[in-house]
Amino acid sequence: MTMKVTALYVYPIKALRGIELKSAQIGPQGIDYDRRFMLYEVRPSTGELKKIQLDSHPLCALFDQQIVHFPGDGESSIIVRFLGICPAQGSATNDEENSLKVSLEPDTGSLSRVEVVLHDSPASAYRMGDSYDAWFSQRLGVPTILVYLGDGRRAVLGKTLLPKPKQQQEGWVSSLTSYITGSLQGASDAKSASWLTFSDVAPLLVASESSLRDVRSRFSEGDLIEMYRFRPNIVVDGEGEDAWAEDFWAELAVSPANGDGAEKHVLQLTGNCVRCISLNVDYETGKPAAGELGEVLKRLMKDRRVDAGSKWSPVFGRYAFPDCCHTDGCTVSVGDHAEVTRRNTERSVWDWPGL
CATH class of the missing domain: 2.40.33.20 (PK beta-barrel domain-like)
Known part of the structure; x- marks a missing residue:
């Protein structure tokens, strides 16, 4: 049929x-571009990375993402918008503060490597940097890093x-x-x-x-x-x-x-x-x-x-x-x-x- x-x-x-x-x-x-990026929670006492998914972090449901192509510079980016209340501030923030631009294909030359694991399948990925980490950490209410898979592979x-x-x-x-x-x-x-x-x-x-x-x-x-x-x-x-x-x-x-x-x-x-x-x-x-x-x-x-x-x-x-x-x-x-x-x-x- x-x-x-x-x-x-x-x-x-x-x-x-x-x-x-x-x-x-x-x-x-x-x-x-499907699932090329991922968020990890950083355990303060040990530095251990814990995967962030909907089952353990339901606040993820309040992050909207769209792919936007910028003809001027030829760059394609993800625009992430948080639709909820920022726990770190206790109130809604303005649109500019509540949006984040993430390049779909970032230059990994200046990014540091980080070893991550998802469902016992490890990969070598790249940390996107402090500004991205801070933006997600404020909204998820836990220390968070954003990583990019780049040339990494999971088995x-x-x-x-x-x-x-x-x-x-x-x-x-x-x-x-x-x-x-x-x-x-x-x-x-x-x-x-x-x-x-x-x-x-x-x-x-x-x-x-x-x-x-x-x-x-x-x-x-x-x-x-x-x-x-x-x-x-x-x-x-x-x-x-x-x-x-x-x-x-x-x-x-x-x-x-x-x-x-x-x-x-x-x-x-x-x-x-x-x-x-x-x-x-x-x-x-x-x-x-x-x-x-x-x-x-x-x-x-x-x-x-x-x-x-x-x-x-x-x-x-x-x-x-x-x-x-x-x-x-x-x-x-x-x-x-x-x-x-x-x-x-x-x-x-x-x-x-x-x-």
Whole structure:
């Protein structure tokens, strides 16, 4: 059944509000600029760095970010605006004080290195500097640093999350043929391209509108539960795919809406997105939501704990790797066709160590 892409999101600074896009350039590490920056809390007594995410720091929901291109100097930047009350000042500040400009591609020559860890997968990153740290620290109420991944790389630790080489997808006959023709080298190259930015465990997260409708049906005010709570990159919808059908999706092909015979861009869906308490955050207050809207995680736990590798966490969405590792990437737009081209017969099993 053919579906359509209904929404695209990018999160240049991890944990802050997403930016909705009409079109996105996608490469091996996902949407361009996605999660290239991250915030860490600095423990005063030890100097230890603790990741800042929505589950532990719900105030992140009050930081809006937009990508702005400045034609004069050719620079592209993130403009971050804080929509709440600055804890350090106890009152709202003016627009100029409450906005911060961050270059999307900063010059790392003058930046100091810092070793960071996300979900036990380490990376060497760059500290953006004191002025950025002070701005976020004042608003989050804890000592904070902003880091840029730059040329750093995080390893994929979950073995089942890694995309399978085409030879394994197509069976032993194709594998033998590929071996004889010497084309198995491509599988090795594809594996080497499977590294991460500050995305959790895979470059992309795919979600389904039909599953969101099922979630909403569990609440008297379900329409208030927006897709952005689930922080996907690509959202699809269409007739013929029931709620939670994506649990078994293994491959999704996306093609231009008006491009008969156009090349299809393939995503390999390798694992489930197991959920945490961040689903309960109120994006208007930067706090855990009150009433039933603060029970999204709890209500999903009743019947969505379907991954044997993470049996206490409900599943919503599928992690994906773009199958375009040897190209300059591809463009995906809202309205594009999306088709499930391969399905699993059994559910994926979560195996990221320690997470």
